Amino acid sequence: MNDLELRLGPIAHGGHTVARHEGRVVFVRHGLPGELVRVRLTDTEAERRFWRGDVVEVLEGSPDRRPHVWAPADSLTAYAAGSVPVGGAEFGHIELAEQRRLKAAVIREQLSRLAHVTLDVEVEEVSLGGAAEAAGLHWRTRCSFAVDDDGRLAMHAHRSETVIPIRDMPLAVEEIERLGLWDADLSGVERVEVAAPASGATPLVVFTLAEELGSARLSALAEVVATDASVSVVAPGGGAPLTLRGRGSVSEQAGGYHYTVTGEGFWQIHRRAPEALMAAVLDAVGSEVAEGAAVADLYAGAGLFTAPLAARVGPSGSVLSVEGSPGTSRDARRTFKRLPQVDVVQGRVERVLRQRAGERFAAVVLDPPRAGAGREVVRQLVAAAPRAVAYVSCDPASFARDLGWFLEAGWSLEWLRGLDLYPQTHHIETVALLKPGS
Missing domain, CATH: 2.40.50.1070 (OB fold (Dihydrolipoamide Acetyltransferase, E2P))
Known part of the structure; x- marks a missing residue:
């Protein structure tokens, strides 16, 4: 059995819709909630509780379906030609406004299921300007x-x-x-x-x-x-x-700050993401980041947030900038070598926080990879009790899990914003402000 006729249910984390066949869950890509489709099964291991599949024919389509923006990623075209679709644009068949509504639904579902939080979330468009904005194209740097x-x-x-x-x-x-x-x-x-680089550099x-x-x-x-x-x-x-x-590096700019990023280094891929995320983070912790303050930028990458934090605390303050990747940490060290208030440390965040357990921070920026910060880092931050944490996340499931641990410790979620930094894909970026209990 390879093909099934299925009615697709709600959107799920990871870019799938949820369908059922004889009691078994089937996670289906390239569809839309409510559609009746023919699905080619791609993963049917007997011991699994669920199967996976791709839409190969639409029998009853959604009004939010449109022609795919990129043929190699179009499931219908690829399977009709005897091939399979490439990854990277699995929402390309969905109208942009509906993409954002589906992403917001995923955030709400993860918050409810993993953090027991009910929150009305919207995912904001990040403007590109011109024809690219209308089409959601040409954003990847x-x-x-x-x-x-x-x-x-x-x-x-x-x-x-x-x-x-x-x-x-x-x-x-x-x-x-x-x-x-x-x-x-x-x-x-x-x-x-x-x-x-979005700046037009080499x-x-x-x-x-x-x-x-x-x-x-x-x-x-x-x-x-x-x-x-x-x-x-x-x-x-x-x-x-x-x-x-x-050269073996590129020059990046964001918010008036300059960064050097090598081929090994990390940088946000959407050309407007650095400015959008910087603005959201400063909105979250800016009131706590004053001249002379001590702050931390954890999972700092090349130092996107370290630069504006260093400018705000000035020479009399301090910024602990921690990054696990050696190459990316070297990028940050080059960028901030003339700023004495910035301490760039390469290593696992939990290890660095353990070594510096006596330090207190007015604010912390937390921007972990897809796996999230994890229980130990959350525990350490709760113990350190900064006045505010700006949590930047590219995965709503790991964020909701970590948020649940903060809430169990008496912290509060002050606000959360969803940013559509990955049009045509299921990926979502969120920025949240967390504060300790009084």
């Missing part, structure tokens, strides 16, 4: 690509090692589209990372090699990029990138 066996640029199918060659990527900023990678011979390359292309290449082939790789972009390579076994052309 970072892209990661695979390479197929023929040396062509490709992307992975969802939850699969299958790679599918592509000829465009309309979610990417036009500076990435113009790099000419679609026509390049990438034989010997396993993965391609591209960064094109893009960076990093090739991770699948095998050792000679100097002639490396020189040829440096020339396959059609613009004046910088080019680096990473050896098959990993390690620091080797710069072949230009």
Whole structure:
């Protein structure tokens, strides 16, 4: 049994709708709540409590369905051609306003189920301006690509090692589209990372090699990029990138602050995300961040929030900026080397907080990866009792779980904002203000 006719139920975390077949839950991608569809099952292991599947035919469509914005990610087109869709635009068949309503529903459901909080949440559009804003396209300043066996640029199918060659990527900023990678011979390359700063600074292309290449082939790789972009390579076994052309980093700007980010470093991928998140975080903790204050930026990345916090506390204050990734932490250290009030520490957040348990902070910015902060970090922050925590999250489930632990400790959720920083996908960014009990 491969195909089922199913009536799709509510939206679920992870970009699925929930359907049922003979009592078993089926998580279905590429559909919309209420639709009657034919589903190709992709995961039917007998011991699982649920199955997974993709929509391959729409029998009764939703009024919020539209033609997909990107053919390789369109489930209907891909399966009709005997292929499978690439990941990265699983909401591309849904009208933008409905995408945001579905994302808000996911946040509400996770808050209710995991934190026992009932909250009326909306997901805000983050304006791009012009035609891109209307279409929800050309917002990605970072892209990661695979390479197929023929040396062509490709992307992975969802939850699969299958790679599918592509000829465009309309979610990417036009500076990435113009790099000419679609026509390049990438034989010997396993993965391609591209960064094109929203400021218009020089893009960076990093090739991770699948095998050792000679100097002639490396020189040829440096020339396959059609613009004046910088080019680096990473050896098959990993390690620091080797710069072949230009610089091994890009210059980013946000809120009037300047940052250096290498190919190893992390930066928000939506071209308006840094400013939008910075504004939301300062709105949350700004009243607690004054001249001379001690504050912390945890899971700080390249220091997006560290910079405005350092400016507010001034030389008489202090900012503890903690990041686990060695490469990203090095980026932050370069950016803030002339600011004595900034202490950049590389390491696991829970370990650093344990080592500095006696310190007290007026405010904390918490921006963990998808897995969330976790029970131990929440426990340490409750013990430290800052006057405010701005929690930035890219995963509503891990946020709701962590929020539940804060609430159990007597803290309160003052407000929460949802930001649509990933149009055409199920991903959501939230910013919340948490405060300790009186």
